[in-house]
Amino acid sequence: MSDTAALRETPAREPDLLAQLADLTCNLRNALDRFRLDSRLTALAEKEIPDARHRLNHVLKLTEAAAHRTLDLVEQSGPPAERTAREAAALAGAWARFRAGTISVAEYCDLINRIDHFLTAARTDSETVRANLAEVLLAQDYQDLTGQIIRGVMNLVSEVEVVLVDLARLTGTDPNAVQAQPTDSSRGHGPAVPGVDHGAAIVNGQADIDALLSDLGM
């Protein structure tokens, strides 16, 4: 082929070259995107998701410890509160007789002693209950800490979602075509979450369950 002929063919090959260049650029961009995604996925899988698991485990421990602390304090407050109520009720009869002027001298002396004892005991017991209530209040501080940790993990979940959607786009997977794994209902699903689990399949409180069981003859 002569030089003149080659020159004449150049305009015809240009679009072809440009198309190849465009393909190459596109592939390069996809490769870079994939590399960026791969690096991010690796970091997520190796570091941040295990971290998140540890963080959520810490939330479990904090909430469990706070619940046990609260239960301890409630259990410790029961006896002094019951003692005060019981003693007050026990004094009421003699006190009524004193107010009516029908009390004997011996019972009056006994009543004075019992009231002395009751006032001291009631003050100590009430102080115990009050201090326990203050501790119950403090035991709720886990909410602040666990709330911050859970929000951090929620941000991570959002990021994982974005990365996975990008990955699905790059690999040409249609996210809508992927079916959720069926769960085994005999194992249980856990609590229904408002805004996520709803509809006719979910009961709405105890009254709904009672009505359903009643329909079943229970």
Place this chain on the structure above:
Amino acid sequence: MNKDLKFLVVDDYSTMRRIIKNLLHDLGYANVTEADDGKTALPLLQNGNFDFLITDWNMPGMAGLDLLKAVRANEKLKKLPVLMLTAEAKREQIVEAAQAGVSGYVIKPFTAQTLKEKIDKILGSMAVPA
């Protein structure tokens, strides 16, 4: 009401077991034993002469529904009152529990009053040995 009844409370969360145990104490039932899933509960039931079983559904090891089925399939235990106390809220699950022979079903979160009503109803509907 017979307050000497022997209760077994099965839940994988120790806090929930404590809450139920405290509520039972408030109702006058002082004889309460705990287990953390069906697998540990079943041998206790087989050897312990329990009068009443309160169980969660969603637990590791053996779930509450499987425990219920095991109780109903056991000659010695088949008439034991079983109250399901769970967060499981699907209609199909409640029907499944009813078909498996549950005596009552309380949804979490629950109130002390609801627990009392259901226990009273179950005990009232059967002849409880004194």
